[in-house]
Amino acid sequence: MKKIGFLSFGHWTPSSQSQARSASDALLQSIELAVAAEQLGADGAYFRVHHFARQLGAPFPLLAAVGAKTSRIEIGTAVIDMRYENPLYMAEDAGAADLIAGGRLQLGISRGSPEQVIDGWRYFGYAPPEGGTGSDMARRHAEVFLDVLRGQGFAQPNPRPMFPNPPGLLRIEPHSEGLRDRIWWGAASNATAVWAAKLGMNLQSSTLKDDENGEPFHVQQASQIRAFREAWKEAGHAREPRTSVSRSMFALVDDRDRAYFGHSGQDEDQVGFIDEKTRAIFGRSYAAEPDVLIEQLRKDEAIAEADTLLLTVPNQLGVDYNAHVIEAILTHVAPALGWR
Template sequence: MKKIGFLSFGHWSPSPQSGTRSAGDALLQSIDLAVAAEELGADGAYFRVHHFARQLASPFPLLAAVGARTSRIEIGTAVIDMRYENPLYMAEDAGAADLISGGRLQLGLSRGSPEQVIDGWRYFGYAPGEGQNDADMGRRHAEVFLDVLRGEGFAQPNPRPMFPNPPGLLRLEPHSEGLRDRIWWGSSSDATAVWAAKLGMNLQSSTLKNDETGEPFHIQQAKQIRAYREAWKDAGHTREPRVSVSRSLFALVDDRDRAYFGRGDSQDQIGFIDENTRAIFGRSYAAEPDKLIEELKADEAVAEADTLLLTVPNQLGVDYNAHVIEAILKQVAPALGWR
């Protein structure tokens, strides 16, 4: 069995060709798609976070709203750029959203990706410490976030508070028990996957990875997952970790699908995410269901993961994206043993 959810970047554009014309459209349609996905039997509704872009940005109001409108589906991010985050304020927001959803939050974090602006985190008031870079800063913010999620007191109480305090040091409120075990790290390298395992975070691996061996994307990603699981075992954690991968998957079942995505097979692509980092971008899959099933059988990383996130073209509208999800759930997943 494999959990299957969707991942939306929440793009919006005032273009007449877009079904998502404004930020309000992107947010409200995201909620509607999560409701539709739950009704179809999907397991997760995940959202990407990008700053200074016409995409979803501040995740917690959206996550709380989805939590209030749904009852079963997991609600998450993939990913929040921790270079921009105040980890203590974020812990309060996350605790509130998790309590509203009844403990269904699955938060994916990361050091971030190429940005719309130069060093955008500086505009949010953050700067790396002495001898650190922005990636170090993002990981440090994540470590503080993980620490406060444990729910242990750390702040000295005021001897003359406005309201009575419980005894001892104070923790952040609201605290949501169990959320610490539902934090994921979006890793593009083998080394950061191992680091995430040592800290007890689940692993999110997307369609972009540092090209560390020159092998096909899915093989490199599968090796990353195995290295993560080995590091998890070595760290002695008592629970089973979770691993997700994301894929662009389209079962061509009607004329709309063929018009949008029936242009033939794509291939892995090589590029650079900064001046020094060579990256490999995984292919998209678009084929008739029988062919798509056979192609996915050969994807080693999808086989390794317990959770699959379907990246959706959100600007095509809620109804069409629900159709995309339903086609995978009903015409592809059962043949692969995922349902």
Template sequence: MKKIGFLSFGHWSPSVHSGTRSAGDSLLQSIDLAVAAEELGADGAYFRVHHFARQLASPFPLLAAVGAKTSRIEIGTAVIDMRYENPLYMAEDAGAADLIAGGRLQLGISRGSPEQVIDGWRYFGYQPAEGQTDADMGRRHADVFLDVLQGKGFAQPNPRPMFPNPPGLLRLEPHSEGLRERIWWGAGSNATARWAAERGMNLQSSTLKDDENGQPFHVQQAEQIRVYREAWKEAGHARAPRVSVSRSIFALVDDRDRAYFGQSGGDEDKVGFIDEKTRAIFGRSYAAEPDALVKQLAEDEAIAEADTLLLTVPNQLGVDYNAHVIEAILKHVAPALGWR
């Protein structure tokens, strides 16, 4: 059995060819797609966060709105770039959104990837400490975030407060019990997967990672998951971890699917550089008739290792079509692979 959700970047464009022409369209359609996905029986609605881009950015108003409109589906991010975040303010926002959703938040966070502008986090008022990199800063913000989510008091109360205080040091409010165990780390390498396991975070692995040994993407990703699980075991955590992978998967079941994705040309891994020195491997896309798709996906070692699969959706094609994409996987592919 696998949990199956969607992952939307929330792209929007004023082009006449786009079904999502404004930021408002992107947000409102994201809510509608989450509602539709829940009705179809999907397990998760996840959203990517990018700054300075015509995509989804500030996640917590959206997560709270989705939480208020749905009742069962998991609601998450994949991922929030921690270089841009005030971890204490973020903990308050996350606690509020999780309480609205009834404890269904699954927050994916990360040190971040190259963005639309140079050192965009500087415009948000952050900079690395002396001798540290922006990646170090992102991980430091994550550590603070994880710490305050535990709900322990740390702030000295005012002896003459405006309102009565409970005894002892004060914690951030609102606190949502259990959210700390529903934080995921988006790891781009084996080393950061190990780091996430040591800190008790679930693992999110995307459609790209550092090219560490020249093997096919899905083989490297499966190895990363095994490294993560071994590190989790060594850390002695009491609960079982969760692992997600994301994929672009399209079952070609009608003429629209064939027109959009029948000649996609994305059926091979690609290698490139995500900055001046990091060689990365980008995983292939899958688009085929259901029977062929089942055979292809059965050979993907990383999907087999993961307990959660996130389907990246072409959100600018509209809510109805994206609901169709999700339904096609749930109906025509998942049962044949034993995922349902």
């Protein structure tokens, strides 16, 4: 059995060819798609966060709105760039959104991906420590965020407060019990996956990762998941971890599918460079008739290793079509592979 959700980047463009022509369209359609996905029986609605871009950028209002409109589906991110985040303010927002959703948040955080602007986090008021990097800063923000989510008091109360305080040191409010166990780290390398395991975060692995040995993408990703689980075991955490992978995956069941994705030409892994220095491997897309797609997916070692699969959706094609994409996987593919 596998949890299956969607992952939307929330692109919008004023082009007449797009169904999402404004930020308002992208946000409202994201809520509509989450509602539709829940009705179809999907397990999760996840959103990518990018700053300075015509994409979803402020996750917590969206997550809270989705939480208020749904009742069962998991609601998450993949991922929030921690270089941009004030971890205490983020803990307040996350706690509030999780309470609105009834404890359904699954927050993916990470160092983030290449940006739209140079060192965009500096405009948000953040800078790495002397001699450190943006990655160091992201990991430090993540550690502080995880610490305050434990719900322990740390702030000295005012002896003459406006309102009465509970006894002892004060914590971030609102606090949502259990949210600390529902934080995921988006790891691009085996080393950061191991680091995340030691801190007790779940693992999100995307459609790209550092090319660490030249093997096919899905093989490297499966090895990353196994390294994460081994590190988790060694750390002695009490609960079982979760792991997710993302895939662009389309079952060609009607003429629309064939027109959009029948000749995508992205059926092989690609290798490139991120920030002109990091060699990365980008996983292939899957688009085929259901019987062919099923056989292709049987060979994907990383999907087999993960307990959660996120389907990246082309959000600019509109809510109805993306609901169709999700339904096609749930109906024509998942049962044959034992995911349902």
